[in-house]
Amino acid sequence: MRILIAATGSHGDVLPFIALGRECRARGHDVIVYANPFFRPHAVAAHLRFVGVGSVAAYHALFGAAAGNDPTKDFKRVAKELADLCGPYYAAMKADVLAGQTITITSSLQFAPRLLRETDGVPCATVHLAPSVFQSNLSPARLVPHWICADTPMLGKRLAWWMLDKLFYDPHFTAPLNTLRARLGLAPLTRIFGGWIHQADCLIGMFPDWFGVPQADWPAQTVLAGFPLYDRADQAPLAPAIRAFLDAGSPPVAFSAGTATATAHDFFKTSIEACAMAGRRAILLSHFPQQIPTQLPAHVLHVDYAPFSLLLPKLAVFVHHGGIGATSQALRAGVPQLIRPVAYDQFDNSQRAVGLGVAHELLPAKYTARAVAGALATLDTDNALRQRCGQVARRVTEDSAITIACDAIIEQLGAGLWSPHLSEHAR
16 A cells, blocks of 8 residues: 655654554555655654655744743644645645555644545544543543543533634634635535544554543544654664763753753753752753753753653653653653643643652743752652552553554555445545
8 A cells, every 4th residue: 555644743743653654664565754854864764755844944933933831822823834734735645646545644633634535535544642632521631731620510511612612723723724625625614623633534542541541422433552652762872972971970850841842941941950959960852952051060961862762761750841752751661750731732641640640740830940859859759659650661562552553554444445435435
């Protein structure tokens, strides 16, 4: 088969799809990955054909402008970028469709493959990386610091979802998507995130059922594969400077604001102050050097990138933003986590990690040097929490998630290539 894979976002959003592509290619399929040209080297290193959509400059501009302390503003900016790119993704992928031989794999927020499913009958697999994408009344995902929960009256839940649609999704996602749909001769949509986002021939959740427990009001066809955990460790071993720093003293604390923001100056400044206060060594992880102080004390090291699977097991504590990639890698490493969620799926991932007994949370407003130093001391001396970290780590299966996902996609979509209803739809 020819398999077209669409991915958007930062490292944590794109690398799992490169892992899926690599597995599909290993099975003998013709794979093409569509993403921002920033990720071309990663795809090429995985021996995948790559089509760039957008520009590296646009990638840096998008994440370089992230406000960090204004999630609503960031949400609007990201939504506009995704809306602007949907048409170019659609055109690029449509040009590579081989009738009767092609399937697509897409992420939660890249809608072009779903459009190809409607216009050309190309079978589509949707891959959700985190459980927060499922709107559930039985166990609502935590989308903001204070949100509805299972005990919220049903009227309150319905009002919350309605407000989310009207204030955020409809103007920033539904309206521009319907404009594109009209140009393609497709009917308009309502409530994208309440239903259409899950309409695919195969629906995959890239997380285990013990992290995101399936609910009765989730789509029944959802297959939970597990965490993808692909971090290019086979291509990018720990740099000599990192190994030397690790060998030079006690296990350090690592700090990451994620790969989707270049404006976390205060986060790193506060983190350095906290480590000085607590007498801790620190590693600052960021490929945006402009957010790191130019002069660092001897006990602090800045690195652009390090494979989490190699670095995190050597840490005392991992402090991060709560992205699903960072969270899952920390769960695998069995390292205590201090999570500072800012936006998107981060609040929900943080709540789940705290619920597992392996993490503490500090919201940005409470992320002060004194609070961080105190949290590090608590996490480092909590033997019960460390024991729980080890127990959870043993539940994380490293290699099976990508295999399970590819098995489901190829089995279900391969059969769909000759499905009568899809052939009729394509006509």
